Amino acid sequence: MASKAGDWRNYERVLLPPVKDLHRLDVFENHGGYDALRQALTTEKWNPSSVTEEVKKSGLRGRGGAGFPTGLKWTFMPPANPDIPRFICCNADESEPGTFKDRQVMEYNPHRIFEGMILAGYAMTIKTAYLYVRGEYADWITHMERELEKAYAKGYVGKNIMGSDFSMDIVIHKGAGAYICGEESSLMNSLEGKRAYPRIKPPFPAQKGIWNYPTTINNVETFAHVPLILSRGADWFSSIGAPSSPGPVLYGISGHVNRPGVYEYPSGMLISDLIDHVAGGMRGGKKLKAVVPGGSSVPVLRADMIDGVAMDPDSLREAGSMLGTAGMLVMDEDTDMVSFLRRITRFYHHESCGQCTPCREGTGWLENIVTRIDEGEGNMKDLDLLIDLCSQMEGRTVCALADAAAWPVRHTITRFREEFEAKCRPSLVATHVESAAV
Amino acid sequence: MTDFIKNPVVPLPDRMPDPVVAKDDLFFTEDEKKQIATWVSRYPTADGAVMRVLWLAQEKFGFLPPEAVQLVADTLDMPYAKVYGVATFYTQYFKEKKGTYVFDVCTCFSCQMCGGYDMLHYLEDKLSIHAGDTTEDGLFTVQEAECLGACGSAPMLQVTNGPYVHNLTREKIDALIDALREGNMPQFESVTLPQDENELGGNRRTDVARTTTYTTPPVSETVK
Numbered sequence: 006m007a008s009k010a011g012d013w014r015n016y017e018r019v020l021l022p023p024v025k026d027l028h029r030l031d032v033f034e035n036h037g038g039y040d041a042l043r044q045a046l047t048t049e050k051w052n053p054s055s056v057t058e059e060v061k062k063s064g065l066r067g068r069g070g071a072g073f074p075t076g077l078k079w080t081f082m083p084p085a086n087p088d089i090p091r092f093i094c095c096n097a098d099e100s101e102p103g104t105f106k107d108r109q110v111m112e113y114n115p116h117r118i119f120e121g122m123i124l125a126g127y128a129m130t131i132k133t134a135y136l137y138v139r140g141e142y143a144d145w146i147t148h149m150e151r152e153l154e155k156a157y158a159k160g161y162v163g164k165n166i167m168g169s170d171f172s173m174d175i176v177i178h179k180g181a182g183a184y185i186c187g188e189e190s191s192l193m194n195s196l197e198g199k200r201a202y203p204r205i206k207p208p209f210p211a212q213k214g215i216w217n218y219p220t221t222i223n224n225v226e227t228f229a230h231v232p233l234i235l236s237r238g239a240d241w242f243s244s245i246g247a248p249s250s251p252g253p254v255l256y257g258i259s260g261h262v263n264r265p266g267v268y269e270y271p272s273g274m275l276i277s278d279l280i281d282h283v284a285g286g287m288r289g290g291k292k293l294k295a296v297v298p299g300g301s302s303v304p305v306l307r308a309d310m311i312d313g314v315a316m317d318p319d320s321l322r323e324a325g326s327m328l329g330t331a332g333m334l335v336m337d338e339d340t341d342m343v344s345f346l347r348r349i350t351r352f353y354h355h356e357s358c359g360q361c362t363p364c365r366e367g368t369g370w371l372e373n374i375v376t377r378i379d380e381g382e383g384n385m386k387d388l389d390l391l392i393d394l395c396s397q398m399e400g401r402t403v404c405a406l407a408d409a410a411a412w413p414v415r416h417t418i419t420r421f422r423e424e425f426e427a428k429c430r431p432s433l434v435a436t437h438v439e440s441a442a443v
Numbered sequence: 444m445t446d447f448i449k450n451p452v453v454p455l456p457d458r459m460p461d462p463v464v465a466k467d468d469l470f471f472t473e474d475e476k477k478q479i480a481t482w483v484s485r486y487p488t489a490d491g492a493v494m495r496v497l498w499l500a501q502e503k504f505g506f507l508p509p510e511a512v513q514l515v516a517d518t519l520d521m522p523y524a525k526v527y528g529v530a531t532f533y534t535q536y537f538k539e540k541k542g543t544y545v546f547d548v549c550t551c552f553s554c555q556m557c558g559g560y561d562m563l564h565y566l567e568d569k570l571s572i573h574a575g576d577t578t579e580d581g582l583f584t585v586q587e588a589e590c591l592g593a594c595g596s597a598p599m600l601q602v603t604n605g606p607y608v609h610n611l612t613r614e615k616i617d618a619l620i621d622a623l624r625e626g627n628m629p630q631f632e633s634v635t636l637p638q639d640e641n642e643l644g645g646n647r648r649t650d651v652a653r654t655t656t657y658t659t660p661p662v663s664e665t666v667k
């Protein structure tokens with residue numbers, strides 16, 4: 006396997022291009038801002054279905070973690086009926102540990118998000134769009150509200166956008182601190198003013214979404230890609246990076262590297278390139294021990310597993326992990342994998358909404374047992390117990406949080422079993438799970 | 444930790460505590476009501492605005508005692524139990540009185556790797572309290588937080604659901620506490636993109652007073 010990112014060293018950024026003050030409306034306009042929208046609303050070439058077609062053709066896949074093809078998702082909306090309200094929702098809850106890319110778009114290119122949302126709204130005949138931002142991003146909410154007001158004043162949002170007969174409102178909704186609100190059906194309940202319990206699917210949001218009306222939910226970065234897909238064309242977009250999941254990607258790199266941060270590069274970058282050449286290499290010249298490629302819920306990769314692995318869904322699946330949110334955590338040789346896992350289990354225990362027994366109880370047990378091992382009071386058989394517990398949780402709950410909690414446990418234990426065993430009390434009985442299974 | 448199976452018995456909260464907000468103060472002003480009406484108009488039902496109104500109530504009263512929750516319920520014509528359910532679901536709504544300044548120190552994932560716990564323990568030592576507690580003078584509360592979406596500038600903390608303080612060091616914490624004792628909240632700090640440092644010679648925003656780079660600070664001894 007090789008890098009699918011092509012000549013990434015000469016890549017020119019498009020989502021966060023090097024333009025001073027791009028977040029300001031006047032600067033944004035001077036750099037082609039809202040042009041795609043003007044084209045879509047005022048020229049013959051575009052109508053709602055051709056916009057959807059173009060997005061479909063581009064191969065854009067959702068950037069919220071699940072990687073679902075965006076254009077396809079839009080076609081799930083039932084035919085527009087003027088008597089039935091319908092909504093789109095931009096998911097800016099961004100709470101997956103290790104993920105911090107959406108916040109950069111909100112700060113540096115907010116109008117791009119608005120433009121993408123209006124284009125999506127046009128494609129799906131929407132009157133109201135909600136932008137659900139996690140409550141912790143209070144400063145960025147204020148920032149975006151200020152910019153949104155300017156966009157309203159200039160007629161880019163609101164009634165009869167750019168003199169066309171298309172009208173759409175954008176409402177910024179402030180959350181209040183719950184990871185689970187990032188899950189789309191939980192987000193819908195939260196918007197409705199309920200406790201944010203995820204809903205059983207089906208029905209899917211396109212059938213019964215917010216207030217049981219048809220709804221489409223996409224991530225911030227997903228929407229932000231839409232304007233350029235229209236103005237530069239689907240072919241341009243699909244030629245960038247890995248063919249199976251093309252386009253620019255915001256890689257959020259954190260942990261033990263010299264220059265952590267959000268970087269925009271084509272999809273399909275090699276993990277090793279990202280660490281060594283993009284993020285400035287390992288801090289203090291230490292050796293790499295492990296990488297979590299896409300947020301806390303995706304399986305961790307050992308250093309010897311990343312050779313030639315690229316950041317695209319296929320390559321990562323082959324390697325034994327997932328792309329997730331492309332928020333990558335890099336860990337050096339001194340990292341204690343047991344306490345690393347302990348903190349992750351704590352996170353999921355804290356964030357479980359408590360609706361399903363396997364998740365509510367299971368996340369607590371995972372935390373308790375991993376904590377016990379970390380404190381030196383665990384037994385060898387606890388490791389098998391943990392793996393068994395994971396099997397009891399995966400795929401048995403209303404939403405995917407239980408799976409997201411179980412995967413890191415299962416894979417951290419199988420891939421770093423020696424470390425876990427070293428912290429357990431010695432056992433006379435052999436345990437069942439093979440060590441270091443890939 | 445021993446005997447983890449024996450979960451500690453959690454005392455049930457007093458559901459009818461004495462009100463802390465005086466009856467005369469328990470209302471929304473005309474301006475606030477106008478603001479609430481605007482929020483309500485943006486949703487098909489008034490319930491959609493409940494999170495914003497709870498935020499407003501929390502900013503006004505400092506936290507959300509039952510009488511404040513009741514006020515929100517009455518304002519939006521919602522059942523008390525429903526609003527109480529919402530208020531207790533989200534971590535950012537304070538159900539009990541906190542210090543004037545609340546430090547949410549991220550110790551999750553990337554922050555854990557970059558010394559988040561050292562920062563937490565340093566704060567605990569400095570203020571002589573445990574995470575979750577408030578100083579005797581009622582000025583500071585220290586809490587452990589889950590990922591706040593600033594993992595590139597780890598370790599970090601958030602002050603009272605407001606500004607972020609990135610790339611924490613002990614010196615930064617000392618300065619922060621001194622400033623807060625004088626009543627100065629930290630200003631918004633924009634975080635540079637590493638690519639902007641190369642291509643724009645620094646931060647892209649000219650309208651912010653403070654910026655920080657992503658370069659992680661020297662991480663504490665315990666992280667080796």
Ligand SMILES: Cc1cc2nc3c(=O)[nH]c(=O)nc-3n(C[C@H](O)[C@H](O)[C@H](O)COP(=O)(O)O)c2cc1C
Nearest residue numbers: 067068069096098099100187188189223224227405
């Ligand atoms: C537990 C859980 C948490 C999630 N958190 C987020 C999130 O913070 N942000 C996000 O965009 N998607 C999140 N998702 C994914 C959403 O459910 C949904 O798939 C996504 O917003 C769809 O947008 P996309 O197609 O553009 O990726 C989460 C999913 C789960 C199961």
Ligand code: SF4
Nearest residue numbers: 358360361364402404
């Ligand atoms: S899996 Fe967990 S978070 Fe998801 S609905 Fe069930 S209890 Fe809630």
Ligand code: FES
Nearest residue numbers: 549554591593594
């Ligand atoms: S882990 Fe601390 S901000 Fe993400």
